[in-house]
Amino acid sequence: MILPREKSLTSAQLAEVEGILAEYGCTVTVISGTTRTIYAISGDERDEEMVGRIEGLDYVERFDRIQAPYRLMHHASDLSSHKVRLGDAVLGDGFHVIAGQCTIDPMNPQYFLETAHAVKEAGAVAIRGGVWKPRTSPNAYQGDDKALQILLRAREETGLPVSTEVMEDRHLQVVMDAGVDVIQIGTRNALNYGLLKQVGRGTAGTRTVVLLKRGMHMGPVDEFLCAAEYIAAGGNPNVVLCPRGTKPELDGYRNFPDESISPLLKARTWAPVVVDPSHSVGKAAFVPFASLAAAAYGADGLNVEAHVCGSKGIGDDPKQAITPAILARLIRDCKEIHGRSAGYRLPVQKA
Ligand code: PEP
Ligand code: MN
Numbered sequence: 304m305i306l307p308r309e310k311s312l313t314s315a316q317l318a319e320v321e322g323i324l325a326e327y328g329c330t331v332t333v334i335s336g337t338t339r340t341i342y343a344i345s346g347d348e349r350d351e352e353m354v355g356r357i358e359g360l361d362y363v364e365r366f367d368r369i370q371a372p373y374r375l376m377h378h379a380s381d382l383s384s385h386k387v388r389l390g391d392a393v394l395g396d397g398f399h400v401i402a403g404q405c406t407i408d409p410m411n412p413q414y415f416l417e418t419a420h421a422v423k424e425a426g427a428v429a430i431r432g433g434v435w436k437p438r439t440s441p442n443a444y445q446g447d448d449k450a451l452q453i454l455l456r457a458r459e460e461t462g463l464p465v466s467t468e469v470m471e472d473r474h475l476q477v478v479m480d481a482g483v484d485v486i487q488i489g490t491r492n493a494l495n496y497g498l499l500k501q502v503g504r505g506t507a508g509t510r511t512v513v514l515l516k517r518g519m520h521m522g523p524v525d526e527f528l529c530a531a532e533y534i535a536a537g538g539n540p541n542v543v544l545c546p547r548g549t550k551p552e553l554d555g556y557r558n559f560p561d562e563s564i565s566p567l568l569k570a571r572t573w574a575p576v577v578v579d580p581s582h583s584v585g586k587a588a589f590v591p592f593a594s595l596a597a598a599a600y601g602a603d604g605l606n607v608e609a610h611v612c613g614s615k616g617i618g619d620d621p622k623q624a625i626t627p628a629i630l631a632r633l634i635r636d637c638k639e640i641h642g643r644s645a646g647y648r649l650p651v652q653k654a
Contacts, residue, residue: 304374305367306367307364316360323356327346327347331343332345333507365381367381375535376542380573383573384573387540388512389484394604398642400634401466402422402605403427406450406617406618407450408616419463423461427634432450432454434447438618444618455483467485471498475502483511494526499530499533507537513539513542515544546576547606548561548579548585558584560584562593562597566648577602577606578606580607587623590607594633599641608620
């Protein structure tokens with residue numbers, strides 16, 4: 304990672320750096336952080352001669368070599384002061400909630416629009432809604448491009464940022480053209496390195512936030528952070544980590560709840576952690592408890608399924624969606640618990 308003396312390198316300086324790196328088989332990706340632009344190196348950056356030549360350039364402040372499998376996501380990275388913004392909210396500053404339907408039903412757009420207004424009223428800072436769905440059965444509803452228009456209408460009516468999942472390059476192009484604020488990468492694609500790279504590159508230099516779910520079969524914390532590194536290394540540091548439960552499931556729950564991973568993640572990375580309690584426990588009746596636990600564990604927020612009339616919903620909504628009334632109570636209580644538990648989180652033990 305190269306840190307320039309000024310806020311960023313000039314194009315002539317960048318060209319000189321690229322020329323040196325190329326001699327050693329390395330390339331550079333420009334990453335615009337909130338405070339400074341940094342230059343991430345891909346390739347084996349251990350060559351002492353190369354490092355010496357770069358450090359010898361008078362416009363370079365430092366050449367950082369973090370000895371971790373992830374460098375940009377590392378808590379000591381030059382990106383550590385980077386802030387991920389979601390509309391008016393700064394993730395990592397307080398407790399923020401993304402809420403909305405699992406799936407937008409294009410045959411019943413009024414539900415999604417009502418839900419969008421209701422979750423805004425309840426205190427959510429962004430609205431989620433699935434346009435395309437990764438379904439276990441190919442015979443289940445797969446999503447519909449028409450649902451994107453409903454998502455955009457919800458944004459227009461509420462003024463809140465919107466979030467949806469992409470599963471392939473075409474989805475990425477469509478949501479980037481539409482200016483969708485948050486791109487979700489689902490649990491099934493958390494290890495799809497090709498897609499992670501495409502999303503990183505496709506959103507580089509924009510304000511688009513990428514919410515990365517934890518893979519349902521992921522074990523070590525570092526595996527999750529390395530997946531996030533692919534997105535940052537593609538050029539987009541606006542990454543949010545989303546634990547959502549893993550397999551094997553705890554009998555009776557949909558997955559094994561993993562909100563408890565939040566402090567471990569926060570010890571290793573600067574990135575915000577937003578827990579998904581809905582897919583973790585998989586039943587609306589249990590979602591509040593997983594949410595309160597996430598707040599106590601110091602997560603920065605929730606990504607939660609809510610619906611004005613869950614029984615009329617599709618996808619996960621009939622089982623998992625909480626009502627806007629519960630959401631409103633939950634947001635208030637989570638904020639309080641998050642604030643109270645902050646006292647136990649100091650000093651932060653960096654790993
Ligand atoms: C979802 O958010 O609706 C979803 C499919 O999530 P996950 O990838 O975590 O299952
Ligand atoms: Mn869902």
